[in-house]
Every structure is written in C-alpha cells, then in structure tokens.
Amino acid sequence: AQQPPTLRIALLPIPDVLPVFVAEEKGYFKEAGIRVETFPVGSALERDQLMQAGRIDAMVNEISGTASFNRETVRMKIVAVARAPKGSSPLFRILSSPGSKITTPDQLAGVPIAVSKHTVIEYLTDRLLGDSGLSTKEIVKKSVPVLPERMQLLLSGQIKAATLPDPLAFAAMKAGAHVVMDDTRAPLYSASVLSVSAEAWTGNKQAVGAFVDAWMKAAQDINADPESFRPLMLKKIRVPKNVRQSFVIPPFPVNTVPSRAQWDDVMAWMTEKGILKKPVAYGTSVVTGRFKE
Amino acid sequence: MSQVRRRSTPMGTLLGSLTLLLIWQVASMLLARPILPPPTVVVPLFLKALPGDLGLHLLASTARVLAAILLAVITAAPLGLALGQLPKLDRIVGPLVAIIYPIPKIIFLPVIYVLLGITDLSKITLIAFIIFFQILVVVRDEAAGLRRELIISVRSLGAGRRALFRYVYLPASIPAVLTALRVSVGTAVAVLFIAEQSLTSWGLGYYIVVETYQVLMYPEMYTGIMAMGLLGAALYVLIHTIERRYAKG
Amino acid sequence: MSQVRRRSTPMGTLLGSLTLLLIWQVASMLLARPILPPPTVVVPLFLKALPGDLGLHLLASTARVLAAILLAVITAAPLGLALGQLPKLDRIVGPLVAIIYPIPKIIFLPVIYVLLGITDLSKITLIAFIIFFQILVVVRDEAAGLRRELIISVRSLGAGRRALFRYVYLPASIPAVLTALRVSVGTAVAVLFIAEQSLTSWGLGYYIVVETYQVLMYPEMYTGIMAMGLLGAALYVLIHTIERRYAKG
C-alpha cells in the first residue's frame, strides 16, 4: 500500500496548538488520509531552526515570524489563523508587579516593561499602549526572553511590568500581579497563525488542505464543548499548577486567515524596527481565497 | 602530575553533601521565596520521585551524556595528543581552535539538524561537539609539556612517533584527559539542559525546563536539579575511580 | 608542564584563519541553505558593521567577560591551591564541588537577579560562578600533583605552608591557571550568549539572539558570531602572551 502523505509539525506546549492534539485523538487526520508527525519543541527559536533545517513542514507561529522567513523569497505560507483573542480569553496580558500600584495604561509611561524583543509580544505591547495614548518615548521595554524568568522578575518586583502570554499570565494574575491591559480589546494584533513551508504548500497542497480541514473540525469540537478537552490539554499543554483547573480553555477561530490590514500593520512595525528592510507582500505570504479574511 | 590521590572517601562525601544541604537550607531561609524552596521540602519529594518518572528522565540524560563524552574523548584525545606532539601542525590548528572554541555551538544546531536529522544523535553530537574543544585544549597542553628526558630516553629505545604516542603520550595524558573530563562533565550536563528542551519527552533538561520550570513547579524543578547534581557527581566519582587506577607512581 | 611554548605565530594565526574561512566557504556551498551564509557575504558585512553598533556590542561583552574572568580567577585560584595542598580540606570540599559543578548554573539566574538586582553585576557574577569551578578543578589537580622533591627541597629551605604557596604552588600553577582559563574562556563567552539575552540591549548575546537569530537575519547573525570568535581569539592570545612570559625553563 502507498504511504499516506506525511506532514511534520513542530509544536510549542501552548494552548494555540490544542486543535492538533484534538484532531489526532479524534482520528481526523487518519480520516483525511494523511499522517501527521508532531515534534515537541521547547522554544520558538528551536521551532524556527527545525524549519530552517527543512526538518518540518508546518508550525504555529506569528505573522511577524512568517514575514521574517519570507524576507528574501517566499519560504512559508500562512494558511489559517490558529488562535485569536476572543471573549474573555486573551492571548497576552500586560501585567504589573503585585507590590506596584499600577493598574492603568497611563501609569506605565516611562516604566520598563519586560518583553521578548522583536517578537509579537513587543509588537503587541507597543500597539496596545500606543492605542491608549502613550507616546513611543513613554513606552520603555526591557528584554527578558525566557518566560518563567520574566514572570519571576515581575512577581519579585525586580521589574515593575511585563507582557506575558496566557496561561502564564493568568497564573501570574492569580499570584497577585495586576492586569493593566489585555489584548481582547484589540484582537487585531495578536493572532497566532498556522504556517506551512512553501515546498509543502506547492508540493503537497492537498495534504495541507486536508490537515487544515482536520484542524478546523477539531477547533469546532473544542468550541462546542471546551471542558471535555481539559484532560487532554493538561497532558499536552504546559499549564501552571495553580491554574490547572481554573484556566479557561479558549475558543478557537474557524476558517479565517489574517486580513490585509492586520498584515500591513505588522509590516509597518517590522520595517520601523529594522527587522525588515522593506515590507513583504500580503499576497505572497498569506493563502487567500480559501478562508475568510 | 601522576600521584595517587586518595582524596575522596565515603566519609568526606557524606560530610560534603551535608554541608551542601546546610548551605542550601540557610540560603533558602534567607531568600524566603518560592524560587528557592528548602531541602526539607525538596529532598523528600526527590526520594519519592526518583523510583518513578524522575528516574527515567535521569536515565535518559545519563545515556546521552555518556554517549557524548565517549564520542568527544575518542575524537579529541588523539587530536590533542597529535597537536601536542607536532608544534608545526598546532601552529595552524591552534588559532583555528582558538577562534571556533568560544563560539556558542548551539548556534550550529540547525546545521546539525540538517546533517543528522531529528534524532538523539543530534543532541549527542551537539554535546560532544562542545566538550570536544575542552578536552582538546587540555590534552594538547599536557602533551606539549611532557618532560624532555622521558621522551628522549624512550626514543633511544627505538620509539618513533607512533610508539612514543602509544607508550609515552597516551599513558602520560590519561590524567590530563581525566582532568579535562572532570571539567567537561559540568559543561556536558549543562548543555543537556538546553538540548533536551526540544524533540524529546525524556531527559532531565526536558523535565526541568518544560515540565517544571515553565509551569512554576519549583519544588519539582529542584528535584530535577538534584538529579542533575547526582548525575554529575556520579560521573565525577567514576572518573575519579578510573584515575586512581591509572595514576601511579 | 613548564616549557616555553612557541606555538602561536602571526603567520600561523593568519594561516589558521584562512583555513577556517575556506572550510566555512566550502561548508556553506555544500549546505546551500540560508542558515549558513558564505563568508563572502558575511565578512564584508562584518567589516562594515564593526565600526558601528556591532563594535559597541563587542565592547560590552568584552567588558563583562573580562570582569567575570578576573572575579573567577581571584577567587578560584587561591581556593584551588589551598585544596591541592590540604588533602583533608579537599576531602570535604571535593564532593561538594563535584555535586555543584555539573548543575547548570544558568538556572540560578533568577535567584541571582533576586539577590543582586538586575544590574550588570548579576551577569558577571553568573559567568564568574560558572568558570569558577572550572578553574578550581584544574588548579587543584595541578597543585596536588606537584613533584615531591621540589616541595621537599623548598621546605628544607625553611618554607612553611605560606611560603610554599608563594614560591612553589603559585608559580607552578600559573600554567595550570592559564590552561584552565583557556578552557573557561569558551564557556564564559558561551554563557554570555545566554546571559545577555535579558535585561540589556548591549552585548553580543543580545545582538545575536534577539536582534538577528530570532528574526532569522542570518548574515547579520554571523557577523555577531564572528565578533564572538574574535573576542574569544583575542582572549586566547592574551592568555598565551601571559603564559609565554611566565612559563620558563
């Protein structure tokens, strides 16, 4: 018998990738006639290295990540939005340390905020605070790329504010940190996306399509009855101990891709930061026409 | 250089460990933060976890470290000996080593992935690659510093380059290799910490970073650190034992 | 142990560097992927960037490494000498070192931040802490292995523990300290790579990881790596020069 087409995907232990595990458990991949190999990775860096090395075909990342890959030639394509802030489930929160009195964005003027620089977290922090009326000068950021370290510095008060992703941010909240803002009020900025390598897209369009369909099916399952997937989530996704039961399983968007406006805003930020010399074109990097924008 | 060192005794080890626990306890009381839980919490947890998953993580890491050390020694030691013997070669390779040596090899992980794929071999190669240089440098320096009379007198028995290598440089550098190894064991275990974060679900690096540190389970994290310390100490003792057998006179 | 080693010449260094560039070029052509751009792309970029920001990153890293090395040497060398001289003390401290040594110290970065605040001192302390053990182990082994006649004859001139330390152990272990340093320089630079990711915007670690590696700017990343290699090589040459001055006879 012929081997079913195989897709290799690297997964960080974050809630955004939950649909893959659900689809796997429900047998949606087998149903669609594809084989999916998952590789657990510890950091975004390593995930990107695997892609660079040609050892994986797909990953969940951010718009800016895919843009970086496509700096010179198109090497990755965004096929869908993996997760976006919705309802009361943000992706990221800007927190202040328990001992500080900071609760509103304007109090953050001039206060160093721990972020991972040149990532969606910095982008989001810039945009959220900018929207709240802070000037570029007033937004001060400090690089702390390791998440637990960032949280530790925040909780110990060594640093006054930090932007953290859920569920770590949620755990920090429970440990006493104040929420200054989260991204639910501006859901445009912080979508994570499902990207595939250009080779996989051109060489195996059908398999990719089948994979995305299976993902969406799983996403719908989760949206329909989130709580039933808690055991699976706790097994596959890193959720801090103190919020293992209280962390709300987020809703997942179905059949959407990032909009041109979303993409262009990221490009503007990246060129401004010098990460890109010139913006990458929306049309080359995002697969349109299949899903709604 | 080659004296018998009767420096580690069971008694001393016990005392040393107790001292360490004491320092830890005091430090944790002074710091009084969840990031440094006291040994009174961690040690019982450790003893409970060791026969379970933690033991398996430890085994996985041990296997990787041993394989990497082996790989590094069998490549670095002969090259170090050769460089120590051949100043001309060393004059070219030396600067090369000096430049490559401090570069964080983790950078080459993608290259290793391309070449070796996503197997355990990649991790082992990375660790071996890192300690390779440490062993190389120490062995070379030792070989270059051998007493002249020794070499002359063995040459006068008919030894050429190869026999000198076999009967003088090799045995003379065993202590150096072991010293180098002692230095490298620390590095090797530390690299595990990075290398095991991805592409595996077994190993102390994975356990510490992914399973515990990232989800803020500090006491559990420290059981992992204790296991790492244990692994390092066991390797250290192993090296010591070999050393005692070889270092005579 | 204490031979004059005339092993690095300007000519050799040049040849070594050229060899390295050649290997790099060939490897990059064979690999043919953006993760290993050829030196023909990187070197011009490097030369252009060096007088600008890259130079400042390099300076920041250099200052941190030098401070850390200094701190480590002035604490580890005396302790290593003492342990080498006093087998009884070593019997207790030895196992302690053996256990702490392989634990990845990077894990204590948050603890160090909490203790020392988020100043540069934290990073320097961390690096010093890591290479401290490497120097300690090598110096101790060297001091423990000194020729017995040498010690005896100097003791017969009236030397007690302190004078032995000053006139025998100290000069005898300078080569060992330098060898240890050569080994540690690599580690120190590698630790920079991690430590400089946080709480600073200057340093090669920051430049490589945050500014280039993370956003997949490989040619720029390799200029950072070249700067790291340069830093390591410069330290290496520095140590070599000191060594030549001291290692006589």
Place this chain on the structure above:
Amino acid sequence: MTAPIIDIETLNFRYRDRAPIFEDFSLTIRQGEAWSVIGPSGCGKTTLLYLMAGLTRPDSGVIRVGGAPIERPRPRTGLVLQDHGLLPWATVEENTKLGFKIRGFYGPDGKHSPEDAEKDPEAEEALTRHWLSWLGIDHVREKYPAELSRGQRQRAAIARTLVLSPDLLLMDEPFSALDAPIREELQRVMNRFHRETGLTSLTVTHDIEEAVVLGEKILVLSDTVNQTPTIVDNPHAGDPDLRMGRQFLEQCSALRALIETRSRKEKP
C-alpha cells in the same frame, strides 16, 4: 665533649609494604662533628637524611635536633638533596636566593627563619656571588635548570643551601656528579668551612674515599635492617691531598670490607 645536636632514639621506620629499614635504631651526633654515611645502594641513606631533616616521620621513636623533637624542617638545617629540587622556572641565581626570599617572607620568626636572621640585600648578594663563584657556576647564573649540565645543577643546589649559613648541614651525595678536581676542591672547601664555622655536617656518599676524607666519624649502614649503628672513628678526615697516604688507604680497605660483609647478597 660538646652537646648533641642530633639525637635519635629507638627509631623505627619502613616504607609501606617494604622490609623495615631501621629498627630500634639510636644514634647521637654532637655539635661540630663531621660525619659521613656510607652503605650500599638502597640501604636507606637518603631515608635517614629525610628523617633527620624532618621531611619524613618515623614510625616510632624520637629524633631530636638542636634539643627539640623534629616535627618540621628546622630553619638552620641546610639540606642538599640527591634530586636537586631546583625550581624549574627560576634561574640559578634566583634559585640560590630562594632561601633569602623565604626568610624575608616570614621575617625572623624562629620557626621558618632563624631568630637572628636579618634582611640585608647587600650581604645576600655578596654571599650569593661568593658561593656561585666558589662552586664554579658563576657563568651560568642566568640559566634555568633545564639548561644546565648535571654537575652544574648539583652545584646550584649546594649553593642554595650554603648561602643560608646553616649550623647543621645534611647532604645527600652532594658531589656524585662532579669530576675529581672540582670534587676535591669542594671537599677542601667543606673541610675548611667546617673548621672555621664549627658547623656540624653529615654527608651521605657511596664513595669510600669521600667518606674517609669528609667524616671524622663514619656511619656504615647495611641493606638489611639497621639496628645498632656501625660507627667507624676516622682520624684521617681532612685534606683530600692525603688520600695517597698508606693510613688513608688502609682505612679505605677496612671500610670496604665492612660494607661488603654487611651487605646482603642481592646478586646470584
């Protein structure tokens, strides 16, 4: 009779896993005497010297030097070792001045350095010059031990000890690597030095003539266990130029006979 400077009482010593070398061995050496120690290779001459210098501990028994039981090297004892023990990273001159440096390091504490030792760089310089040229190694002053011939190394080790003006001099085959003219010259120097300074000296040698030239008393060790010491009184010590005399030669043959009977046969 002068006071004893070395007093060995029921000394017992053996190396681990080896046959005992000394068993209930007692010996007294008085101030101002010149002793030589002779015996077959491997009989324990070096070992005895190490014991008297406080570098090796007896298994039991007491060794008193200058009245006090010896626990650690005594500052006024000069020791010249068979293996030289020169610092490889120091020149001949630096090696020679090492003892001064050590004394300067501690100051006159009576423990590491004699109580009356005074820092006097000029005197030190003069002493160094004096001994280096007496020993004929002035011209290699600036050289490192590895660049010396064996005899030159041996003389550097002697210089290092003599510059410190010891009151007790223990020497282990100090002239064994030297040619006859230099050796005899040095023997003459030592004898004069001995007479002039009232120094007590003990020289280990395997050369019968040297033993007779240098020792007013000659201790003969055997390579079986040593219990009661065999001591030969030797009125012929002194000028090596007398060595062609009949009495001198007779003394030598007597000693030689003694050594041969006292040595266990090791050969088939």
Place this chain on the structure above:
Amino acid sequence: MTAPIIDIETLNFRYRDRAPIFEDFSLTIRQGEAWSVIGPSGCGKTTLLYLMAGLTRPDSGVIRVGGAPIERPRPRTGLVLQDHGLLPWATVEENTKLGFKIRGFYGPDGKHSPEDAEKDPEAEEALTRHWLSWLGIDHVREKYPAELSRGQRQRAAIARTLVLSPDLLLMDEPFSALDAPIREELQRVMNRFHRETGLTSLTVTHDIEEAVVLGEKILVLSDTVNQTPTIVDNPHAGDPDLRMGRQFLEQCSALRALIETRSRKEKP
C-alpha cells in the same frame, strides 16, 4: 683494524646563546672498541652523547653511525641517560621490557627495531630476569620509579638498555650513583660483556679510575671549545681489581694532569 662504527666529521655545535662546545671536531670510533669520555663538569660530555645518539642535531658536520648519517635514534644503539628517563607510571619490570614492547609494536622494520629482531616472549622474560638480577634490583621489580633509591633507578635504566642486546652502547655516567662494590661488579660485567659480544661501548664518566678501567681509549674533553680531540691510549683497561697496580695509578695521575690543564679556570 676494524671498520669505524662512529665517524664524526667537522662537527660544530653550540646551545643557543652559549659559547660553542664543538668546533670542527672529528673523531672515529671503530667496531669493538671500548671508549671512555672524561672531562670537567659542563664540558659537553652529555651533549656529545646526545649527538652520537641522534637525539640532538649538529649545527654543521656529519655524524655517521654504522655507515649512515644519524638522523634519528638507531635501533641497535643502546643509550643510558644521566637523568634515567624511566616512565613514572610503569614498574621496574615494565620499564625494563619497554624496549621489547616497542620492537613488538613496530615489528622488525630495520628502522625502529633491528631487522632480525624476533618476538620471543620467553627469551625476553629470561633476559629481563637475567639483567635485573645481575644488577641487583630483582627485589624491586614490582616497584615504581618514585619508590626506588637513586642507585636502583640508575640500575633500572641500565637494565632497560642491556636487555635489548645493543651492538653500540652509549652510557652517560651509568654508575655514578652506585657504591664501590656494586660499581666494580658492574664494571667487571661490562668488561666481560664487551669481550664476549664484540660490543662497541662509549662510557661518559667523571671518575678517572672508572675511565681507566673501562676505556681502551679515553677521550678527554675540555670545558673550553673542543677542536682536535685529545685521545689517550690506555692499555690498562679491564679488570677493576688491577686498580691498585702502579701502572694503573700512573695512568690515572697522567689523565688527571691532563684534565686539570685542559680545564678553564672557573674559580677565583
């Protein structure tokens, strides 16, 4: 007259930054001859031996050994060094057998090992036993060099060379650390060995009597530069028991006078 085995032609040599030791120095040593080399400490005896052994390169000139210019140690040359050079991590027995091991390692390639060398563990064992017991160090067979007395170490180094049955034996003060009875015994052994095997030997010594006992020809070096060699024919070589004879003593005095005039005065 037999063929020359060592042929030195216009040899020039000096250590860096030092005065020249040999200048246009030529010397021929013939097969089967027994030579001794004597001269004051530091005159270059060890250096000459190193040159003949191929361990040091001349600045100019040629040294032919067994017909071929010497470029590297020659397998059939036995060399006993002044500094022993025993492997510290090997026992006396292992050190003694090292040469066999090295020969076995290369096989009989004529370069590192004589062409007719054959692996014969029993013969090797027998030879080892034989020499160790002849040299009186059989009982320390299992000991490491650090556990030996100096004389024992020296004998181990001799054993290591003799077991290989060399045809040319170069020895640097081989008996300098030994007591008279053992030394004379060994001198006798060496003389017999020489007569029986037709071995060519060259022994460096600083002991005039030893030079006269061992050398049919005696090369006298001086510690100024050596140009034309001073060679003393010595019909008195042979049995050390003759050393009390008149002729022997006269030969010694003659040699001694020679050394003293040829030595530059180093002392004040």
